[in-house]
Amino acid sequence: MNELDPSIKSLFIIAIVILLVFVGFIIMVVLVYNKRQLIQHQENQIKEAEFQNQLLQKELERQKAIQLERERISQDMHDDLGAGISAIKLQAEFLTYKISNEAYKEDIEAIIATSEDMNLAMREILWSLNSKNDTIGNFIDYTSTYVERFLDKTPIQTLLLSEIIEEHTNLAVTARRNLFLVVKEAVHNVYKHSQAKTIQVHFKQVGTEFTIQIIDDGIGITKANKTGNGLTNMALRMENIKGKFEIVPSVKGTYIEIKYRLTTT
């Protein structure tokens, strides 16, 4: 092979240099691209976090507004409706002293009883509206007091048990109200239909699962009662809060178990 022409030699050296420059450029592009992509990814993550924060902030503000509205409604109800119902009751009581006609007296007694019921119902609404009561501990206290008071004048013996890990666990207003109404209905059923001597209400918290067991030693649920409105309502209420309602088979009496999954907020 002949000695290469110096111009051709230098041409090939230039070619190799240019090629190396381009290869270097491609490598640089890949590296820069990856770095920029990483930065972009991090920026997107920050943006996403900021967006989530904003959403959370808005949700908090909304919750706060709802809470304020609840407090306002409960205050208005307490001040206006409560005072009104009490006034009706008081006036009706005065009338019983003034009117001697027995026929009227019975009607007035009915008005007094109705106003008492209204007062009680209003207290329940106020309890469920008050955000300070949004804890599992408060729910158990209120429900236990209700059950005790309700069965106080009956021959049914009440046994209340509570195995709660964290009393301050949040229990949202809807869940709290529905759970209370289910327990109330169950206790009323025991009083009305079971002929039971004792009733046991057991509150239990296992992890995030809140369980209430209502057990009595009565005659149990008859076929006629099984499809009654009370049981259907209880099941529906639990369904509304994504809870479970179950009539556990038992040798004697009735065993109702309701389960609700607690949220960690």
Added chain:
Amino acid sequence: MLTKIYFFIILFCLGASFIRKVSRQNLFYIYFLLVVIIEIGAFFRIIPRDIYNSSPLYYIPFFTFYFANQKKTNQKNIYLIGSIAFISCIFFYAFEGLEEYSIYAGTLMSIVYIVYSLLWLLSQILNTDENPLLKKQAFWISTSLLIWAVFFIFRSIPMYSLNNNDLEFLIQINFGFQIITIFSYLLFLRGLFCKI
């Protein structure tokens, strides 16, 4: 042997360009159909070898179309460069004829390839997105064209001079260039299998 490998790869590329969705969308089957017809047809003398001389007239419009469709922001510039290069090639052929391979047209085609590739790579730095660069078809096509074009320029410029003065060295260069072409088509093949 090298020629067989080369033919095998371009046929494989043709098959891949038909099968792969992104490659099909970018009309790569047209490009490889042209490559196969020109290379294999000319090799087996089914078609006149002169057709090879006019190849810049097909390849420049194809890659103009390809790169113009990659980034809509550079579309006007790419079409402008492509049009100028295409018209220039026609001028070169008008003056030189198609009997011999035009070094000017070949060099111009290589320069166009380099410009397109660099523009695409730069656009990627300026407009980074969430897709990995190595998973983009245009990355492999650009890299392949860049390497091939540099070799092509420096192989074609001294081609006639070496043909007269040092044929043995020209054969060696051509051998090296064939290896580079195979390597470039392997990069193409990698690109044809990309999903982006």
